[in-house]
Amino acid sequence: MNAHSSRFLPPLRTGWRDAAACGSTDPELFFPLDGGEDAPARIDAAKRICAGCPVRAECLVDVMAWEDPARRWGVVGGTSSEERADLFARHRDDPTPAMGGAAA
Numbered sequence: 001m002n003a004h005s006s007r008f009l010p011p012l013r014t015g016w017r018d019a020a021a022c023g024s025t026d027p028e029l030f031f032p033l034d035g036g037e038d039a040p041a042r043i044d045a046a047k048r049i050c051a052g053c054p055v056r057a058e059c060l061v062d063v064m065a066w067e068d069p070a071r072r073w074g075v076v077g078g079t080s081s082e083e084r085a086d087l088f089a090r091h092r093d094d095p096t097p098a099m100g101g102a103a104a
């Protein structure tokens with residue numbers, strides 16, 4: 001068991017960003033600067049890329065650990081900013097840092 005392992009979280013691989021499916025995509029798809037009429041379609045397109053990403057679990061755990069709740073933005077780990085806010089609220093009392101709690 002390494003420092004990132006627990007029975008609650010998937011084991012984290014080091015260098016997982018190298019395998020990110022979004023690595024060569026347009027950042028505007030994941031982090032649109034405007035909320036134009038096509039924003040829902042862009043969010044759906046980004047989520048489809050995430051759905052096939054081999055490091056989705058690592059990505060979601062990572063963003064839940066560091067994302068500033070006041071600055072949530074874009075699609076990360078297959079979730080919208082609103083979905084991550086809901087996830088954070090539902091797991092606020094989870095003891096793992098990635099879900100909003102303090103490490104035991």
Ligand code: SF4
Binds near residue numbers: 054075
């Ligand atoms: S889950 Fe989505 S945002 Fe995260 S690395 Fe994969 S493609 Fe990129």
